[in-house]
Amino acid sequence: MIYFDNAATTQMDKICLDAYQQYGVDNFYNPSALYSKALEVTNCIKSARNTIAKSIGATKEEIIFTASGSESDNLALLCSIKSKKGKVIVSNVEHSAIYNTAQELSRRGYEVVFAPTDRFGRIDMTEFEKLVDDSVVLVSIMHVCNETGALNDIKSLCKLVKTKSPYALFHCDGVQAYGKTPVNVKTLGVDMYSASGHKVHGPKGIGFLFVKKGLTLRPIIFGGGQEENIRSATENVASIMALSSVVEKNFSSLKANAEHIKSLQLYAYQKLAESFDDILFNTDTEHSVGNILSFAIKGVRGEVVTHCMEQAGIIVGTGSACSARKSHHRIPQALGIDNDYAEGMLRISWNESNTKEEIDQFVAALIKVVAELQEYQRK
Amino acid sequence: MKKVLLLRYGELFLKGKNKNYFENKLISNIKESLEGLDYTFVKTQNRYYIEDYDEDIQDELISRLTKVFGLHSLSIATKIKSEYELMGQVVQEYTPTEPTTFRVSVNRADKSLDKNSMQIAQMLGGYCLSKNPKLKVDLSHPKCEIKVDIREQGYSYIFSDKIMCAQGMPVGTAGRGMLLLSGGFDSPVAGWRMARRGMDLYAIHYHSYPHTSELAKQKVVDLAQKLTAYCGKVKLFVVPFTDIQQQIHINCRADYMITIMRRIMVDIAERVAKNNNCVALITGESLGQVASQTSQSITVTNQAVKDLPVFRPLIGMDKYEIMETAEKIDTYKLSELPYEDCCTVFLPKYPVIKPSLDVAIKEQAKIANLEELVVKAIENVEIINLEREF
Numbered sequence: 001m002i003y004f005d006n007a008a009t010t011q012m013d014k015i016c017l018d019a020y021q022q023y024g025v026d027n028f029y030n031p032s033a034l035y036s037k038a039l040e041v042t043n044c045i046k047s048a049r050n051t052i053a054k055s056i057g058a059t060k061e062e063i064i065f066t067a068s069g070s071e072s073d074n075l076a077l078l079c080s081i082k083s084k085k086g087k088v089i090v091s092n093v094e095h096s097a098i099y100n101t102a103q104e105l106s107r108r109g110y111e112v113v114f115a116p117t118d119r120f121g122r123i124d125m126t127e128f129e130k131l132v133d134d135s136v137v138l139v140s141i142m143h144v145c146n147e148t149g150a151l152n153d154i155k156s157l158c159k160l161v162k163t164k165s166p167y168a169l170f171h172c173d174g175v176q177a178y179g180k181t182p183v184n185v186k187t188l189g190v191d192m193y194s195a196s197g198h199k200v201h202g203p204k205g206i207g208f209l210f211v212k213k214g215l216t217l218r219p220i221i222f223g224g225g226q227e228e229n230i231r232s233a234t235e236n237v238a239s240i241m242a243l244s245s246v247v248e249k250n251f252s253s254l255k256a257n258a259e260h261i262k263s264l265q266l267y268a269y270q271k272l273a274e275s276f277d278d279i280l281f282n283t284d285t286e287h288s289v290g291n292i293l294s295f296a297i298k299g300v301r302g303e304v305v306t307h308c309m310e311q312a313g314i315i316v317g318t319g320s321a322c323s324a325r326k327s328h329h330r331i332p333q334a335l336g337i338d339n340d341y342a343e344g345m346l347r348i349s350w351n352e353s354n355t356k357e358e359i360d361q362f363v364a365a366l367i368k369v370v371a372e373l374q375e376y377q378r379k
Numbered sequence: 380m381k382k383v384l385l386l387r388y389g390e391l392f393l394k395g396k397n398k399n400y401f402e403n404k405l406i407s408n409i410k411e412s413l414e415g416l417d418y419t420f421v422k423t424q425n426r427y428y429i430e431d432y433d434e435d436i437q438d439e440l441i442s443r444l445t446k447v448f449g450l451h452s453l454s455i456a457t458k459i460k461s462e463y464e465l466m467g468q469v470v471q472e473y474t475p476t477e478p479t480t481f482r483v484s485v486n487r488a489d490k491s492l493d494k495n496s497m498q499i500a501q502m503l504g505g506y507c508l509s510k511n512p513k514l515k516v517d518l519s520h521p522k523c524e525i526k527v528d529i530r531e532q533g534y535s536y537i538f539s540d541k542i543m544c545a546q547g548m549p550v551g552t553a554g555r556g557m558l559l560l561s562g563g564f565d566s567p568v569a570g571w572r573m574a575r576r577g578m579d580l581y582a583i584h585y586h587s588y589p590h591t592s593e594l595a596k597q598k599v600v601d602l603a604q605k606l607t608a609y610c611g612k613v614k615l616f617v618v619p620f621t622d623i624q625q626q627i628h629i630n631c632r633a634d635y636m637i638t639i640m641r642r643i644m645v646d647i648a649e650r651v652a653k654n655n656n657c658v659a660l661i662t663g664e665s666l667g668q669v670a671s672q673t674s675q676s677i678t679v680t681n682q683a684v685k686d687l688p689v690f691r692p693l694i695g696m697d698k699y700e701i702m703e704t705a706e707k708i709d710t711y712k713l714s715e716l717p718y719e720d721c722c723t724v725f726l727p728k729y730p731v732i733k734p735s736l737d738v739a740i741k742e743q744a745k746i747a748n749l750e751e752l753v754v755k756a757i758e759n760v761e762i763i764n765l766e767r768e769f
Contacts, residue, residue, distance in 0.1 A: 307589030376590070376625060379633030379727050 002358050005317035006199075007146055007176060007292050007349035013201040015249055016242035020203075023238040031235050032224060041237055048244030055247050056174075056193060056210060057184035064209045064217075064227050065240055069175035069196030070097035071220075072209035075231065076171040076192040077101045077140060079218040080211075086137030087111045089128075092334040093121045095146050096320065098173055099330075102140070110137070119336055120284035121145035123152050129160060136165040143177035143193075147319045147331050147347065148282045149265075149292030151181065158189040169215070175199055175207075179251065180289045181258060185210050197243040201250065201351075206239035257352035262290030267356050268348065269293060271363045276370065280341045292349045294319065296341035300373045305346060308369040314362050319347040380469060383458045384429040384440060385528075385538055389451035389546045392425065405449040405549040411611060411767065412443045423530070430458065441542060443769055446609050448575050449549035454526075456538035461489060461529050463499070466537065467506035473525045473539045474506075478513035482521040487529045503527060545575060550610045553577030556690060557652035558661040559644065560584050560615070562598045562718060565663030565693055567606060567710040568701050572692035573661045574610035581657055582606075582613055583648050585620035590725070595718035600763060605710050607767045616651050617761040620644075623752050624725050630745040633727040637671050638734045639743045640725065642683035647753055649684050651760065660684065665693045665701065670730040679734045 003011070023041065031042040049060040066072045078101060081088075090102045092114040106112040115128045123141060132139075139161050144151055158170045171192040177183060179200035185193050190212070197206035211217060211230075223232025250257075269285055278298035285293075296302070302318040309316050320331055332342035348362065386409070391401045409427070410420065416439065418432040429440060437455070444453055457472070459465050470483060483503045485496040494502070507525070508514055528536040558570040560582040570580050584599045596617060603615045623643055631639050648660050664672045671680070681689060693701055705711040743749065 303592060304590050307592060311589060376628050376725070378725075379628070379636070 002314045002354075002361060004348040004350055004354075004358075004362060005315050006351045007149075007319070007347060008317050009198050009204070010201045010351060012198070012203055012242075013246050013249065015245045016201075016203055019242035019245050020238045023241045028237075031237060032226070045235055045237060045240055048240050051244045051248055052208060053210075055183075055251050056178070056195070057186050058210050059213065062185075062210050062213055064211055064230055065235065066207045066209055066231060067205055067236070068207045069095075069173070069194050069199070070207075071231075072194035072196070072207045073097040073140075073171075073173055074101050075209050075217060075220045076194060077105060077138065079220050079230070080169050080171070080192065080215065081105075081110070081137050083137055085109055085111075087113060087131075087133070087135045089113050089115055089131050089136060089139045089141075091115045091117055091123055091141050091152075093117050093145055093147060093331055094140065094142055095173060095175065098140050098142070105138075111135070115141070117145075117150070117334060118284075120282060120287070121148035121150035121335060122284070122287055123157060125153070125156070125160075128157065132161055132164045134165045136161065136168040138169045138171065140171040140173065142173040142175075143183070144174070144180065144289050144292075146176045146292075147345075148284075148294045148335070149176070149288035149290075149349075150284065151177070151288050154188045154190060162189065176292070177289065179247075179254065180261070180291055182254060185212070191215055197239065197246075200243075200246060202243040202246045203239045206236055206243050253352075258290060260352055261350065264350055264354060264356065264359060265290040265293050268359045268363070271359060272366075275363055275367050280337070282335060282337065282345065291351065292347060294345060294347045296337065296344035296346065297370055298340050298344065299377045300370055301343050302345045303343075304373060305344070305366070305369060308373065309362075309365060312365040312369065314365055316362075317347045317349065318345055381430070381458045382434065382437065383456050383536065384437075384444065385454045385456045385536060386427040386429065386444065386544075387451045387453065388425075388427075388449055389544075390548060391449060401449070401549055401552055404552050405447070408449065408549050408551070408611070409444065409447055412447050413440065414767075416440060416443075428456075428458075428536075439769075443608075445542060445544045446769075447549075448545050448547040448577065448609065449552075450544035451546055452541045452543050454538040454541055456528075456536040458534055458536055461492065461533050461535045463494075463502065466499075466503060466527060466535060469537045470503045470506050470525055470527070471510040473537060474510045475514065475523045476511060478511075478515075479522045480515045480517035480520070481507060481523040481525065482516060482518050483507065483525045483527065485527045485529065489529050489531050489533065492529065499527065499529070545609065547575035548577035550574050550577060551579045553579075554658035555579040555581060555656060556659045556661045557648055557655070557657040558582040559648055559663070560599055560603060561663070562595055562602065562714065562716070563663070564698075564705045564711070564714040565665060565668075565701055567602045567663075567714065568704045568708070569661055569663035569690075569692050570606050571609060571704070571708050571710075573659075573690055574606065576692075578610075578659070578661070580606060580610045580613050580661075581616070581652070581655055583616045583618060583651055585618050585644055585647075587621045587624050587725075588619075590621065590624070592718055594716075598713055598716050598718055600765070602710055602713050603763075604765050604768055605708070605713065607765050608769050609708070611767045613765045614655070615763040615765060616655075617763065618647055618651075618756050619759050619761075620756060623746075623749075623756060626746045626749070626752060628725055630747075631742040632738075634729055634731040635734060635739055635742045636725055636727050637730045638676060638679055638739050641671055641676075641680045642739065642743060643749070643753065645680055645689070646683045647757060649687050650753075650757060652687060658687065660687055660689045662689060662691050663693055663701075664691045665696055665698065668698065670732045673732055675733040675735075676731075679736050679739045682736055 029038040053060045169191045172190045178195035193210040198204040282294035419430045421428040483500045485500045487496045556578040
């Protein structure tokens with residue numbers, strides 16, 4: 001079985017199991033308790049927080065652990081804005097966790113505007129500049145587009161916003177960027193940055209939000225005051241420790257991995273371009289992370305291809321642009337994809353352990369599947 | 380004071396000599412639907428009572444009973460000893476607090492009491508007026524009617540509001556129907572309506588993997604499961620339909636693809652139905668809703684059915700009415716899930732609206748090995764047994 005849907009989720013690294021054994025079974029204590037065993041656990045979390053903070057160039061005081069990337073996004077958008085009105089800018093290809101939360105801000109009275117992207121899901125800088133003025137209170141732009149892999153120039157976008165509206169907050173959804181490309185929140189200049197554990201071989205149910213020192217958020221969960229009183233709940237100790245051990249193990253080789261992954265992307269692009277005449281690529285390989293390649297083949301449905309490929313032993317994704325989910329047509333529309341291709345969007349995404357041979361197998365299987373399916377094109 | 384549920388049945392009272400058959404079925408359906416709950420079932424003439432239950436499960440009892448076809452309505456009643464003062468106290472509990480019109484109606488089976496029905500009603504009306512002097516008596520069209528049913532064994536039931544049940548006829552009294560179940564809004568409603576007329580349900584679904592997904596199949600399983608709350612066990616037959624659809628696509632005229640597909644579907648449904656003691660096919664067709672549901676299309680499809688009647692309970696219903704029922708029976712949310720079903724995947728750009736039977740037969744005949752494919756599909760049917768779930 002070849003798994004090419006790593007942008008949806010990754011296989012958890014077995015190193016996480018040690019953390020579950022150690023902090024779920026052996027040292028299972030509640031970190032808020034008063035005995036020394038609990039203090040040990042608290043210190044472990046502190047160390048994990050430090051490891052994770054370092055992985056994005058932050059300090060441990062700037063990391064809030066959450067249960068997911070979506071929760072981090074919600075926290076950033078719903079709990080950071082101080083004024084009761086103003087303009088909020090998000091891109092029109094944001095993940096639903098941002099897009100739908102922005103809709104909620106709109107219902108709460110903020111003026112929400114959607115920044116357009118180019119054909120490949122990258123923010124159109126000229127159009128973006130037109131939207132920014134001194135009424136902006138919050139901007140949220142994804143670092144890497146989950147549909148196409150497009151890598152946004154967050155540093156320039158953030159600088160532009162801060163110049164035109166110095167008090168505006170800048171949030172970046174880094175769920176697809178974290179662990180795929182080096183991230184330094186200080187260099188990027190952002191106020192908040194979201195990430196998720198399960199996209200980087202960590203467990204599901206753990207994420208974090210970087211919150212720049214000096215910025216205070218309103219609580220999203222009330223209770224015992226954990227996570228600086230912003231997100232009360234007994235800490236998910238085992239998952240925090242698991243994520244920390246994955247980061248410690250894998251992030252030192254991030255650069256080398258990124259190069260390997262990029263070479264897979266370029267190879268896949270070339271092989272697909274050679275194999276299909278009616279193929280439309282939605283990923284610009286020059287301005288994207290290497291682990292995602294999005295494309296569509298004319299006349300075949302992405303959903304059906306996914307099922308056929310699964311029969312051939314290869315798991316691929318459609319992203320959220322699955323043809324059957326009518327409510328998710330906004331991505332092909334935002335990318336300006338022609339109707340002939342819109343239902344055929346496929347997103348293949350690999351990781352550092354995949355090989356060119358697997359890409360070859362994938363392309364060979366796809367050629368066979370597409371030939372069969374083209375027999376049944378709509379008459 | 381002890382609360383009980385008073386159950387009334389509907390159309391059954393119209394039955395003559397075979398009323399017992401219908402009643403027995405209804406009672407067994409009631410008991411099946413209340414499986415796992417502690418209560419006592421009491422049968423009296425023309426009424427049933429659910430008694431001796433813990434008050435905590437009253438809502439659950441009502442929720443289940445309102446789904447039993449054959450029951451007309453129910454009331455939450457108070458069961459007491461037939462003593463006037465006690466009756467007066469309970470009647471006061473049922474007395475409306477706002478200024479409105481009311482009456483007390485008394486049915487007295489126990490003739491040993493010293494007052495007749497009218498006198499008891501007057502006396503109890505007095506209790507109501509003393510509780511709320513702003514009430515006015517209206518014997519013809521009262522806004523609130525408090526009923527007192529005095530039984531022979533020295534006890535009485537007092538109740539007021541009526542909760543409507545699903546009505547119809549007890550499931551299992553009208554034979555078994557084979558429902559052609561897609562993932563849409565219509566077919567589950569059609570199944571529900573026929574179960575309401577007493578039909579026991581089996582369902583058949585056509586699955587075209589990889590053109591349709593496992594999610595689409597699961598959606599149909601979930602829809603069939605929803606129906607079990609009303610009709611009890613459902614057997615779902617999932618027919619592997621990919622080969623047949625592909626052959627239709629390769630061999631037949633594009634505009635006739637849907638017509639031929641539906642002809643083959645009803646043919647398979649009838650064969651499976653006959654093998655499983657079904658007496659009818661049930662479809663969710665509604666006249667003119669789509670190209671395959673015009674009079675001409677229905678005629679051409681119907682011709683492929685040899686012996687069994689095809690029940691189309693939605694034929695004269697508007698989509699709006701169908702959706703409303705889907706909401707009511709809780710299939711709406713499942714039906715609106717967007718997974719493709721086998722009909723939409725091979726939908727031609729321009730399906731024929733007024734197909735000709737001759738052309739359909741001729742085009743269908745172009746699939747040389749159709750009989751072989753049909754037999755193979757039936758041999759490979761997946762059977763999913765669904766138990767009643769609430």
